[in-house]
Amino acid sequence: MIKYLGSKRALVGVLGEIATRVGATTAVDLFTGTTRVAQEFKKRGLEVTAHDVATYSEVLGNCYISTDADAVDRAELDDALARLAALPGRAGYFTETFCIQSRFFQPHNGARVDAIRDLLESEYRDSPLFPVLLTSLMLAADRVDSTTGVQMAYLKQWAPRAYHDLDLRAPELIPGTGHTLRGDATRTIDLLPRVDLMYLDPPYNQHRYFTNYHVWETLVRWDEPESYGIARKRVDARDEETKSVFNLKREMAPAFADLVRRARADVLVVSYNDESWITAEEMTRALRDAGHEDVRMLAFDSKRYVGAQIGIHNNLGQRVGEVKRLRNVEYVFVAGPTDRVEAATDIDLSVAGSSGLILG
Incomplete structure (x- = not known):
């Protein structure tokens, strides 16, 4: 897969195991990005819908999720x-x-x-x-x-x-059927069918995937868009419609709480980390307020993305500083009926490839 900020490569085994343990046969990956998690669900036999606002993500979804390997x-x-x-x-x-x-x-x-x-x-x-x-x-x-x-x-x-x-x-390519949908999740969430499991990995700080x-x-x-700056970014990156509410500190938490409330799934799985603008307590409360019977949290010690390991660079690619934090904590919240949540969070540590599992 392409190099990607926020990639869930280290957690994909956990997320796939959760889907299996809750008995899901249908799933939505709402902020699918590179489709890594959606691919894992599809490999486990689920009928998956990969959803994202990015055009490149739509292409990846059409390749890995909508395309049936056996039909090629x-x-x-x-x-x-x-x-x-x-x-x-x-x-x-x-x-x-x-x-x-x-x-x-x-x-x-x-x-x-x-x-x-x-x-x-x-x-x-x-x-x-x-x-x-x-x-x-x-x-x-x-x-x-x-x-x-x-x-x-x-x-x-x-x-x-x-x-x-x-x-x-x-x-x-992966055998099986799947679907791809592109759009702003705050607008398209109501168009998605009810599913057994919905996975949400939203942007949760100021970093914009469009840029x-x-x-x-x-x-x-x-x-061939007009471009600007040293990085030659697309000029439409300045347009309001290419900006996400999830990159705005004051608006992110209420927008996400509303999204969770509108999500039509028996089990919700949410991932983010300790660099987010939403605290673990706020996330738990949002999931409970959405009507879920039980909410539990898994946490994993993790290396930060590759750019953090390399250091801080300016627009010329020159190293101008060191990153203070080289590790963070990745959270996975599971919300739904108690029996399914219990089954989902009773996970063998080896599927995470980490001994740093905390259950809260």
Whole structure:
């Protein structure tokens, strides 16, 4: 998967085990991001809906969740990937914006992205393979970028991986059915069907995913937007409609409480960490106020995201300071009928890959 702030890689086993223990057959991953958790649910046989506001997340959802691996013609997919991989580079908007005006990728890789993405748009847009091929391109670009994991800045010196050539690979597709929906959760929550389990991993501080991953938004939309700043962010990042209520400190807690109240699921699972604007006590209260019989919390000691490990960098990618906290506590709340909550939180520590489990 692409490098991603807030990725639940370390918790995916726990979240999948919870889904299994509560006997869920249907689930919604409401802030799905890279779809990592939704993929885990699908692998366990659940019918999953992956939901997010990001356009790149919709493509990942269409690839991993909506696409049934058993329905894909593998020979056709391999032929398409081989055709795209053989294209000579042709520098265009992507190269100029993200390789010349900024330094996210080396120009030779940027030119290949331009050529491949143009052909995807002109000849594969209406093909069921489109999200699979575009995901392959996104993953390939992620493997040769020169960032600390977010796209607000790039490194002053090229990352060693940036010298590698773009390499298209077939994504690891999952058998089964699923669904993808894009939209603002505060508006679309009422459109979702009732499910056995809903998982919520909302933004919970000032960091905006629209700007953190603006390169992926542009790669997917392929709309050549006006850009600004050293990082060449999309100009629409300044528009109010691209800003989330969950990135506003005063509004985040009441907005999330309202979302929880409107969520139609037998069991709610919520994850966030101790850097959030909502305390554990406030989260517990919000879940109880939403009418859930029982609420319990799991907590895991965890490394912070890769950028924190590397240090603080300015917009030029220059290291300007050290991060004071290299670890945080990841919380998982489970809310619902007591018997299901008890089953969900009686988890073998080994599925978390951590001995730092606290039950509250």
